[in-house]
Amino acid sequence: MTAADAILDGLDPEQRQVAEALHGPLVVLAGAGTGKTRAITSRIAYAVASGTWSPQSVLAVTFTSRAAGEMRTRLRALGAEGVQARTFHSAALRQLQFFWPRAVGGELPQLAPYKAPLVAEAAGRLRLPTERTAVRDYAAEVEWAKVTQVHPDDYAAAVARAGRTPPAGLDAAATTRLLTAYEEVKQARGAIDFEDVLVLLVGLLAEDRSVADTVRRQYSRFVVDEFQDVSPLQHSLLDLWLGDREDLCVVGDPSQTIYSFTGATPDYLLGFRRRFPSATEVRLVRDYRSTPQVVAVANGLLERAPGPRGQRLELLAQRPSGPAVRYQEHADEAAEADWVASEAKRLVAAGTPASQIAVLFRTNAQSEAYEQALADAGIPYVLRGGERFFERREVREAHLLLRGAARSGSGDDPAGEAARAVLSSTGWSAEAPSTSGAVRERWESLAALVRLADELPATRPGATLSDLVLELDERAAAQHAPVVDGVTLASLHAAKGLEWDAVFLVGVVEGLLPISFAETPEAVEEERRLLYVGVTRARTALSLSWSRARGRRPSRFLDGLRPAEAGAARGRAGARGERPARGKAPLPTTCPGCGRPLSTLAERRVGRCDDCPPAYDEELFERLRAWRLEQAREQSVPAFVVFTDATLAALAEKRPRDERALAAIPGIGASKLAKYAAGVLEVLTAE
Template identity: 65%
Template sequence: MSASTNSDSAPGLPGAVPGAPDLPDAILDALDPEQREVATALHGPVVVLAGAGTGKTRAITHRIAYGVRAGVYKPTAVLAVTFTARAAGELRTRLRELGVAGVQARTFHAAALRQLGYFWPRVIGGAPNRIVEHKAQLVAEAARLVGVSVDRVAVRDLASEIEWAKVSLVGPEDYERRALADGRPAPAGFDHHQVARLATAYEDVKSERGVIDFEDVLQILAGILAENRAIAEEVRAQYRHFVVDEYQDVSPLQQFLLDQWLGDRTELCVVGDPSQTIYSFAGATPRYLLGFRRRFPAAQEVRLVRDYRSTPQVVGVANEVLRRGRVTGALELRAQRPPGPPVSFVAYDDDDAEAAGVAAKAGRLIATGTRPSEIAVLYRTNAQSEAFEAALADAGIGYQVRGGERFFQRKEVRDAVVLLRGAARSADPDQPMPEQVRDVLTSVGWSPDPLAARGAARERWDAMAALVALADDLARASRPGAQATVASLVAELEERAAAQHAPTVEGVTLASLHAAKGLEWDAVFLAGMSEGLMPISLAETDAAVAEERRLLYVGVTRARVHLEVSFARSRTPGGRATRKRTRFLDGLWPEPGGGRRPGPSGPAPATC
């Protein structure tokens, strides 16, 4: 099973339900005691705190199936919502396997869009406005209206900021005050006042064109339900029981819509893990999950802590990462799998050595029977993928990049290669090649110092910095009397690009930690775990650092059996060893001399 979202079939979990059972109680036979408690809690409010790998999807689908089979739920009166189409599809598949049809399992947006399309003609009149899938053109036009100069990267960052404001229920007129109060930096190159003006112009452009965006779908529907009692009652008569998965990721806008669906009722079951809140930058907040029992004092709470995904060694590290950070609401997992190999902690000399070492170990795993698709290399930023792409290609190991474009397919990299190709034809033979490369790349976003920004602008800088580093490496590696040139750099880039395009059927997954959420593999390499990357240097507040720790926890809990955590002391071969491992591994990383890691579970980790 490769990169699966399904940890319920891991060794040790009670067996799957054979077919569609006729008796309600037969559905419960597939569950452990805590999962059964969830399944039999048929009336809300219910909050399920479910740790990684504990079978939460099994628990909530069996709850719905049990409720339907017991005659408590009418299938068409149940609405289960989650955050991705993949997760919604998994809910529907599980329910079909349990013999339950008619339950609506959708993303927030899909459920809202269906209802909005139904009520729009009655409330607003005419056909619904067209939904724009991408904001780029509208943001660019809004920027022109307010006299702001933008490029492609700025448009992406501004679009993301507009989305954050809308899902956070922050209107353009209140954006500047709220962002400053929250300590939220404006996108690179802009101030909060400019963003507020642009957000106002963005809404004007949409109105003039007669279009809406995805956030509007939720806002408009929630507004209709809040203001039109007859329509609200119609929806509430249709849907009487609600289930919300991944509740730690709900935004204020989604919560507002959920409140309109519910009205004054309490038939709500929410499922989440505050330790896996990693999207605060996009408006997600765990406060609704953590505050559920304050809002509903009579709520039943169930905790799922039996981890069926990972070995005791992996679970032990995951628990320690949270415990040492005193993470709010953290659940202590209890491993259900038999023991596996120790977790490895490795300090490499430089980035190239780290990439080569990871590729070599992946190769050994493949040689001993692990499928390439059951191996993942996870890192903090998409720009880190290039070194691992090159190392795996050199080792003849197929790979796939998830959650981001391949390095050489990124527009900024393609544009840079075109410029370098042109520069190669007119290069000054007396100017060192690395200097020429820096001159060229300055025009497409590179600067000597890292950008103090987040989002696409920083990713572009990281990509350009990788090209600069490659130029430096090529110059250092050139033989005496054979000076490296821009032309030789372009040839190297073209060879690397060609190698990564080789077709693969089975491939090692390369992914950022954010893109790995919800997935799992037999073997995981957590690479680049050094200060400045984990936590990332842009995490300047306590809240931001705490989120970075949760992100590391998500990475650790993606591994079923094999886990290696590594970092490189230096960026380049022979460079100064100035990097330090992440503070999040204090007390976990083995000390010189073979000291054992303190902690309640699992044998001492090994270094290699």
């Protein structure tokens, strides 16, 4: 068997068909979990190993640094060194930096790492609101206009055609002025943004024949992953790279189109064979990721979608049978979060790594309840979907401090020991904070750096602080974040491209799935696809849950999927030990002091808003804190694992006198009741 033949060994018939189609246009419609990355990297490696392609002639592009990194790793393992695998922006920036001095002259304008400051300045010039949420919405609209190639003067007509609503608080005319002001601010600063990288390269390739010819001589084979997410601007760039040639392979799944709000469209994928009538089409439908039970739910979701059935891929499960998919109803969001935390704890105790469990939700605002519930249960977690790891302020500061320490004489100190010493000065401690939100996120980031320092000697024996700094430099350049060992909390959008052994899809209710502002049939169907993406992240265990709080009802997408008796699950759950609400009344939603809505889970557990003074004896609260600290030290666990501050506040305010009353306090489940009831009641009744 030759080296080239060995690459094809182990591929299924459809994957092998992809790998052997080396000439002409190729479209691969690949369902979730069907091994598309394996198929396309095997295709590239087979072409190189057989001598059909030169590795330097291949450009493979995708949409995230993580996906590009995975592609490069696989290609190296298959012996295809020299193949370029990059994101659209990375490939474009590399070319722009090379050609700009010779084609335009001078240095390329400075690339602004963040759009928000420039957008805020433009909004300020126009006396528009500049609070963080408004600036975020403005920036999203700026990005949409640029990737859909809409000039500011054409904005009003473009949003009307697209059925798109301008950012909150603005009309089309005001948004047009904002787009113009943004361009003026950039020009005054001598800066470009990430979309400009594509815009400028498109212009350069279209207007300078010598530049276009140079790029086309370099690259003659193109592979584009996640083609359903291509924007008009990216497609224009791809056309210019390709020229009049047809050696293009595109891979995608129209059922995973979830970024239309950013300008992505599946039209190029679905219309590929109209543009290239000679194209070969291969469908990958064998699902190697998920159990038949999970696959059945995924297929069921798409079966109920309107539109041509030929555009949808029916997955065929290849894995052995697994547990039934669970559908769970709860009284309110707090009970739902408690149930998820208790199930996560059960999975971890049974041997599932915390990093192989995910809680997925529609909006980032839903994360707080699950942060608090997991903290109550003593389960580590990590938030995904915010800033990239190495762009977080605390990580950048820590990186600089570690580099400074290495240069000032500590470079030869052991990596783990030195990292702890340096990061302690930034607020890191061995004990996790009992709070959630930004404080917890900061601690998790720094803790991930400490763990990386501890693990480094396994790959770099005798690793020193200097080695750690070098490792961080390399990882930052590749956006290769260290793994955080905890349950993943992520929005459905942020979960795209990832997978876990166990997935909890939470808040599956009308108003969230589909989201309330999905008013058109097209928008509603994108919400269905978003849920489909969430379902197909699960390998083995999948749970879908919702609460009846505030009159909500389960999502319409679950109609016909959940068993007829699922609605009665709420009543039976306590008997099975699956719902830790334990008969508690729903948590209050308004503050009794000022009448303001209680906006966070911590406020609802305490029963008042943060602005109102506590109604408990503060000396009692301090005694409870002292007791908690003693328990934590005895058990060598963080204090919040015993009880959170919100639970202590509720104890001090409500003063339960027996176990029955104690069990009604939010944050005290059966296991904590058994472990701590006697001690905490002793503190409460000592007077």
